[in-house]
Amino acid sequence: MSSLATAPEITQAVACEAIQGLTATPKTLSPWLFYDEAGSHLFEQITELPEYYLTRTERSILTAHADEILAQAAAGRRLTLIELGAGTATKTGLLLAAAVRRQGTVLYQPVDVSETALDEARQNIESDIPGVTVHPQVADYTTEPLQLNRPSNTRTLALYIGSSIGNFSPHDAHDVLRNLRTQLQPDDTLLLGTDLVKDVPTLLAAYNDASGTTAAFNRNILTRLNRELGTDFRIDHFHHKAIWNALESRIEMHLESSTAQRVRIPANAASTAKTIDLAAGETIHTENSYKFTPTTVATLLQSAGFTPTQTWHDPNNLFAVTLATTL
Numbered sequence: 001m002s003s004l005a006t007a008p009e010i011t012q013a014v015a016c017e018a019i020q021g022l023t024a025t026p027k028t029l030s031p032w033l034f035y036d037e038a039g040s041h042l043f044e045q046i047t048e049l050p051e052y053y054l055t056r057t058e059r060s061i062l063t064a065h066a067d068e069i070l071a072q073a074a075a076g077r078r079l080t081l082i083e084l085g086a087g088t089a090t091k092t093g094l095l096l097a098a099a100v101r102r103q104g105t106v107l108y109q110p111v112d113v114s115e116t117a118l119d120e121a122r123q124n125i126e127s128d129i130p131g132v133t134v135h136p137q138v139a140d141y142t143t144e145p146l147q148l149n150r151p152s153n154t155r156t157l158a159l160y161i162g163s164s165i166g167n168f169s170p171h172d173a174h175d176v177l178r179n180l181r182t183q184l185q186p187d188d189t190l191l192l193g194t195d196l197v198k199d200v201p202t203l204l205a206a207y208n209d210a211s212g213t214t215a216a217f218n219r220n221i222l223t224r225l226n227r228e229l230g231t232d233f234r235i236d237h238f239h240h241k242a243i244w245n246a247l248e249s250r251i252e253m254h255l256e257s258s259t260a261q262r263v264r265i266p267a268n269a270a271s272t273a274k275t276i277d278l279a280a281g282e283t284i285h286t287e288n289s290y291k292f293t294p295t296t297v298a299t300l301l302q303s304a305g306f307t308p309t310q311t312w313h314d315p316n317n318l319f320a321v322t323l324a325t326t327l
Contacts, residue, residue, distance in 0.1 A: 014228050015268045022265070022276045022284070029221055031167050031287040032140065035087075035114040036224045042217040044088060049213060051205040054163055057319040058193050059091050062161075065312045065321070066098035072310060072323055073157040073189040078103050080151060083159040084141045084180065086110030089121035091161060093129060095191075100131035111137045111146060142168075142176050146183050156184055161193035161321070166250070166290040170300070173290070177304035181326060190306055190324045194292040198318060200244050203291065207242040207251050215240030218253055218286055230266040237261060241283060250290040254283035297322055 014033065021028040034043065047055035062069070073079060079099055083092055089110055099106040108125065112118050118136040125132050137147050150156060158180055165173050180190065207214055218240045222233040241254040257278040267273040278284075292300075294311070297320060301308050306324035313320050 011228050012268065014225070015265075015271065018225055018229060018231070019265060019271050019274060022263075023274065027276075027278070027282070027284045029284055029286050032113050033221050033224060034217065034287075035112075035117070036220070036228075037114075037116045039217060039220045039224065040087065040114045040117045042213060042220060044090075045213050046209070046217060047090070049209045049211065051209045053202070053206060053318055054195055055091065057314045057316075058161060058163075058321065059094070061312050061314055061319065061321050062091055062094040066094045067101070069191060069312070069321070069323060070095065070098045070102055070157075073191070074102065074155060075187070078106075078151075078154045079157050080107045080109070080149070080154045081157050081159060082109040082111065082146065082148060083161075084111055084176075085160070085162070085164040086112045086121055086136075087114065087117045087162075089125060092121075092159060093125060095159065096125060096129050096132050100129060105131045105133070107133050107135065107149060107151060109135045109137065109146075109149060111139055111141045113138065113140055142172075142179070146180075148183065150185075156188040158184060158188065158190045161191060163193050163195040163289070163319070165192060165300075166195055166292070167288060168290070169288070170290070173300060174303050177300065177306065181305035184326050186326055188326050189309075190301075190326075192297070192301065192322045192324065194297050194320050194322065195289070196318060196320055197249060197291045197293055203244055203251055204242055207253060207289065208240065212240075214242070214253075218255060221286055222255065229268065232264050234261065238284075248288075248290070249292075249296075250288045252285060253287040253289075254285050256281060256283045292320070294320070 017030050046052050115138045122134040219235050222235050225231045226233055237258050238255040241256045243252050245252055260280045261278050263276045265274045298308050301324045305327045308322050308324045311320050311322040
């Protein structure tokens, strides 16, 4: 979806993704479908939950080290910042404020599939941090080229924080970073946030909170399909399920059907009408969140064309933020 994507184009993309995933074995839905307006707001609520350590831990690292990170990334030159999967960019403000302190003004180019989130990010950042100019791009950065504005005599610092890279399989994560690398110049840098392997109870609680917010976020993907495609999912017949897959080193999120049921996907521009049968106990796999070790982070970066230069951790080693330079 480009910055000029229309509502019909977005709906067709949703339809294609739903048909492809729901007719597969096992059934899946891509996590980018989470982020309609309601889903984006639910995720922002998740980031503030006591069980969800990821956001506050990464924020604490950026708070403590933002000036150092910017200085290393700049290496004496001005910086332009881009961000993949920016969302509302709540943590990014720490880095943008450091950039303004360092160089007076900065161009920030956030990329996300959610136009709503990008609008909120632009309004908040331009209001709260004078000196930042925001040029958002509505796009799927995994498949579309970035529309980068590169002022002369600047280095680009690409931000991929929040452990968003963990939503991809190792192969796809490599492809995402490799695609980014092809669009950067020599001596540009990447700041990568990664969630680290830790005790299982802490991991599970982060994806199955007591308030049920993550469950609502997960089920909202079906609400979106009902609204945008006219499917007839009975939302109350699906349970949120989070499991730790130790072999793959990932948390998995599923929607488990509580009954045998049939769901209709109406005809659209991309396909004829289809029916989907689910058995009682069958799941729709909606998200993976891979967890990393220092070794797997370094291996991933190097395979995609980056050289890790420094990593910052929180005191409990829950999370890592790694700066890497293009090879």
